Amino acid sequence: MDYLPNYLPEPYRIRVVEPVKRTTEQEREKYLLEAGYNPFLLDSDKVYIDLLTDSGTGSVTQAMQSAMLRGDEAYSGSRSYHELSRAVKDIFGYQFTIPTHQGRGAEQLYVPALINKRERESGLDRDKMTAISNYFFDTTQGHTQHNRCRVLNVSTPEAFNTEVVSDFKGNFDLEALALAIEEVGPSNVPYIVSTITCNSAGGQPVSIANLRSVYELAQYYGIPVVMDCARFAENAYFVKQREKEFANWSIQEITSEAFKYADIFSMSAKKDALVPIGGLLAFKDDSLLDVQLECKTLCVLLEGFPTYGGLEGGAMERLAVGLYEGMNEDWLASRVQQIEYLVSGLEALGIRCQQAGGHAAFIDAGALLPHIPSWQFPGHALSCELYKVAGIRGAEIGSLLQGCDMETGEQLPCPAEFLRLAIPRATYTQAHFDFIIAAFAEVKKRASSIVGLKFTYEPKVLRHFNAKLEPAL
Numbered sequence: 001m002d003y004l005p006n007y008l009p010e011p012y013r014i015r016v017v018e019p020v021k022r023t024t025e026q027e028r029e030k031y032l033l034e035a036g037y038n039p040f041l042l043d044s045d046k047v048y049i050d051l052l053t054d055s056g057t058g059s060v061t062q063a064m065q066s067a068m069l070r071g072d073e074a075y076s077g078s079r080s081y082h083e084l085s086r087a088v089k090d091i092f093g094y095q096f097t098i099p100t101h102q103g104r105g106a107e108q109l110y111v112p113a114l115i116n117k118r119e120r121e122s123g124l125d126r127d128k129m130t131a132i133s134n135y136f137f138d139t140t141q142g143h144t145q146h147n148r149c150r151v152l153n154v155s156t157p158e159a160f161n162t163e164v165v166s167d168f169k170g171n172f173d174l175e176a177l178a179l180a181i182e183e184v185g186p187s188n189v190p191y192i193v194s195t196i197t198c199n200s201a202g203g204q205p206v207s208i209a210n211l212r213s214v215y216e217l218a219q220y221y222g223i224p225v226v227m228d229c230a231r232f233a234e235n236a237y238f239v240k241q242r243e244k245e246f247a248n249w250s251i252q253e254i255t256s257e258a259f260k261y262a263d264i265f266s267m268s269a270k271k272d273a274l275v276p277i278g279g280l281l282a283f284k285d286d287s288l289l290d291v292q293l294e295c296k297t298l299c300v301l302l303e304g305f306p307t308y309g310g311l312e313g314g315a316m317e318r319l320a321v322g323l324y325e326g327m328n329e330d331w332l333a334s335r336v337q338q339i340e341y342l343v344s345g346l347e348a349l350g351i352r353c354q355q356a357g358g359h360a361a362f363i364d365a366g367a368l369l370p371h372i373p374s375w376q377f378p379g380h381a382l383s384c385e386l387y388k389v390a391g392i393r394g395a396e397i398g399s400l401l402q403g404c405d406m407e408t409g410e411q412l413p414c415p416a417e418f419l420r421l422a423i424p425r426a427t428y429t430q431a432h433f434d435f436i437i438a439a440f441a442e443v444k445k446r447a448s449s450i451v452g453l454k455f456t457y458e459p460k461v462l463r464h465f466n467a468k469l470e471p472a473l
């Protein structure tokens with residue numbers, strides 16, 4: 001059918017819309033200056049296309065919206081809680097669920113509980129402990145360090161090389177993992193985190209074979225595995241496309257297989273579960289009952305009673321539906337195609353990107369702006385220029401986000417300097433992607449005159465959110 005375009009039209013009808021305002025380049029220069037050259041600090045009405053994050057920014061479905069009306073707002077043991085835990089059991093096979101207000105709400109429960117357990121049982125000092133991941137997301141890393149435990153990433157060697165194409169760039173390097181466990185000592189590893197998809201490496205998937213091997217190794221050494229699974233459905237979609245054994249499985253069947261290879265899962269439900277707010281902490285069975293009980297106690301303190309965890313009843317109903325809606329294969333295909341379209345459009349301009357992943361285009365700012373050193377944040381400078389040119393907001397994933405060593409205050413080494421354009425679900429259309437590609441053609445023309453940035457205010461932790469900067473002239 002050659003008369004049809006070579007892309008899938010968006011597989012949904014848009015019925016509720018949010019107006020956006022266009023601004024001039026002159027206005028945007030002023031807004032950027034007022035925001036201390038930090039797009040995180042811009043008001044949303046000053047942004048034309050907002051690609052800061054795909055977290056809680058996408059469309060919800062009719063079924064999700066209508067489910068909210070069923071909310072049971074009882075403080076304890078509500079119908080809505082039971083509906084949510086029923087969905088978790090059905091999809092993931094996990095027996096006990098704690099709702100949380102978002103992903104980091106789950107992290108602030110399980111991270112201290114697992115580290116406390118290790119300390120209690122081994123008598124070892126937490127300062128000597130190291131948690132390991134294919135790549136820690138920044139808040140997971142932050143909570144671990146806040147609990148005085150170190151972090152170690154053992155991603156595949158090709159993960160951050162934008163010149164290499166590979167099916168599962170999110171995988172653990174299994175040899176490096178085994179070596180790290182032996183070096184640190186198994187009792188000094190309080191947990192392993194399998195992040196699916198691997199956000200920091202560019203939304204790259206992890207294969208089922210890799211998840212299985214990690215779990216076998218962890219069981220051998222007696223280390224609990226936590227699945228950090230904000231993008232569980234996108235991961236399953238890639239597994240279906242790329243891991244032969246699963247080519248004929250449904251997204252739900254692949255999901256249920258993947259979750260066999262962890263003991264606990266921690267989910268920011270603001271991504272693949274499509275909700276604007278919400279998170280989940282779930283336990284496969286009672287084998288970590290002491291951790292489960294400590295998480296429930298911490299939940300009362302930090303999030304709310306463990307059968308609502310900071311969510312209203314209606315939000316739990318919406319999440320129970322969103323978990324299923326997010327596994328719609330047509331939508332996943334359309335979403336992945338949107339990202340492939342954007343990445344191939346940018347590459348056609350000669351702009352190097354990480355191979356298309358699940359939720360974002362990752363532009364290799366280090367390659368585009370080789371004259372800006374890492375300590376002047378090429379990804380962030382590119383983000384500011386893109387906003388100035390076209391009102392498009394992205395986020396740096398590079399040295400600025402990586403931050404400094406807690407003890408020495410030295411900048412931590414960063415494997416790549418990316419600008420991330422995260423794509424909200426079912427929110428932008430093909431026309432927006434053409435506009436973004438056209439904006440980059442202009443940015444590329446200006447590349448050699450783009451300057452790096454330096455701090456005027458540098459927060460101590462998670463500095464990228466609130467930092468203020470100025471051009472390093």
Ligand SMILES: Cc1ncc(COP(=O)(O)O)c(C=O)c1O
Nearest residue numbers: 102103104137139199228230268
């Ligand atoms: C892999 C991963 N884990 C955890 C989180 C934290 O979740 P939240 O932003 O809902 O607190 C995120 C958020 O982007 C994430 O991508």
